Amino acid sequence: MTKRITLAVSGSISAYKAADLTSQLKKRGYEVKVIMTEAATAFITPLTLQVLSKNPVHLDVMEEKLAPRIEHIDLGKETDLFIVAPASANTIAHLANGFADNMLTATALALPPKTKKLLAPAMNTKMYDNPLTQRNLKLLAELGYQIIEPKSALLACGDVGRGALADLELILETIDEVLNKNS
Template identity: 70%
Template sequence: MKRLTLAVTGSISAYKAAELVSQLGKLDYEVTVLMTKSATAFITPLTLQVLSKNQVHLDVMEEPQVDKVNHIELAKQTDLFLVAPASANTIAKLAHGLADDIVSCVALALPADTPKLIAPAMNTQMYQNPITQSNLATLTQYGYEEILPREALLACGDFGRGALADLSLIIETIEETLNAITQ
């Protein structure tokens, strides 16, 4: 069974994480969920815990096992790291090596050969901002593969690129990525 780590960040699209976790479970993936504080404003950790059948990790300072450093263990125990939805804030943190929450700490502790996917979701202007685009380019250089957001009517009322990619595309990318490393 392949072990996926899903990092959910502060975007209105965070509610889609419930369906993503559910679908991944049906495909026999073991899913561990990490959430930023902002993500918990959009969806409850309990929802993702029930669907994943695993503890949801919220706080980098929480150490459930006294003999192990939690964020290091989580990084070691994943076959694929996915940030979906990825907010502009988290993208910036990851691109610059900041490590002040569970998502960024686990990301920084990942072994170099762990596949990393990132699915941005934000307002069009935020996504197209040269700073965000530069941060995404930096992440690509560090081995992240971007799953492009869709063009759609966004929650804010704007139309443009910024909606989370379709879950079917995210799952297809996960499967292609994992198949490529097992061949």
């Protein structure tokens, strides 16, 4: 049976890496559905991820295309793994505090309790190290999210430090491990 992944992309300069991640997941035989925040669409187009995933990209929690479906509920029911990559500070804060104000956060809040959840943060070092972000990450870990730690690198803003999206190979290895554990 094909494993189903929901890739949630939030607003970070690293959002462009979602294209390669989607492509690599498809090549590994996974079914991939993509959710994007509005901010993510400023960095990469939904069409790119639609073509690579071979599925419609979900953008608006208030847009229901098929009457019998409630997309944010059904997406959660139909996924084996929910991964936010990249996870911006804003999205992490919303997830940690139970907001459901966009397609990504509403779907996350509606996930069945046993759904596997990964989070790959990407942001400026100062934002990542901020005690509020660290508190939110700790809370999400306690709530069942596995955190794929960002790496230290030269960031888009010119700063050097921890906050760059983890290498795609590490993200892919983590996904494989999580989905193949106990199967």
